[in-house]
Amino acid sequence: MIGDATTIVTRIADSIGERIISGALLPGVPLRQDHVAREFNSSHVPVREAFRQLEGQYLVMAQPRRGVRVAPLDAKSVKEIAEMRAALEVVALRNSAPKLTSADLARVELALIDGDNAETIEEFEKANRLFHQALVASCGMPRLLASLDGLQLANSRLVFAMARSAGWRPRSNQDHRLILQALRARNLDQACNLLARHIQTIERLAFLA
Template sequence: MIANGSTTVAAHIEQSVGERIISGALQPGAPLRQDHVAREFNSSHVPVREAFRRLEAHHLVVAEPRRGVRVAPLDTKSVKEIAEMRAALEVVALRNSAPKLTSAHLARIELALIEGDNAQTIEEFEKANRAFHQALVAPCGMPRLLANLDGLQLANSRLVFAMARSAGWRPRSNQDHRLIVQALRTRNVDQACNLLARHIQTIERLALPA
């Protein structure tokens, strides 16, 4: 078990390196050397290895025999895998979350929707988008599932930034999110789940080359 101090350092390294990967500052395939990262953060190799393990669990890096740790690819296969996993797991989470949604939960979901609509930068939009999807499933009461979804959502955030870099981004209303909220307010769980799955699959289609 890693000592508390090392765990704190590992979390700091994970957050810092993860943000660079998500924003695109670290490109797909870029190598991540333990010694270089340890030197940058003035740490031993133990928290660096832990940070790499966490980043791998979030689908942001891959560890390959004889090649070490690299930034995870954003190729067609990876994009499809992320989208299919999210569509399956997030729908399961929503089915378990929807019956437990209170007026307070719905207010948080709608706040994230409004913040996404009002976003003026891709960074503001991505933060609101992540908050919306997390709020949808938060009451499901399935911590292992939620942990997996957090990692997949971070991987999805990479797609959002990558699409913004390649195709540009402009402020706009997210009609998919609005329709999901409407279905939840009328307690139409099947419709909300179908809309959510379609929404996630739309992200996949937009991210993949024609």
């Protein structure tokens, strides 16, 4: 029974999350518990839990007397997400890098190559997410990784929004290449500095589109 409830919560959270990330649900749109429960043929309990998961992923906001709404994508929110990601992902990389094996670095490079070869924004976004996850997967800090997964989803939402407003074309990600080169050279400080700068770049680009 618990397993069934968990499956329903995950299904609701994943479905609503995909709509928010893709832009099908716009910033500020209200999410009504009764409407969502009816759509997924569920009670309100799993819907509330799904909303809590989405809030932990920075995709929705619960506000007193206003209910749950899709989180904003304004300059203040983008800056907050970028600064949080830059700080936390660097901490994760500092703990992960000393443990990276040749096989781990090969996975990082594969994600880089997939990003370079991406022909659609969906393929690029998936490769980009896998690259960042592969960098820090060995850090041994599950709570930190869970926080980063949520921040990465918020970042993916921004990537799609930028692609909608400014278009997207296939291109090589030089920042990723430089980070990998620094890790292969065992230059951790350089890799961390490059990573922080790379993450904060999206904040500067977001509202130039």
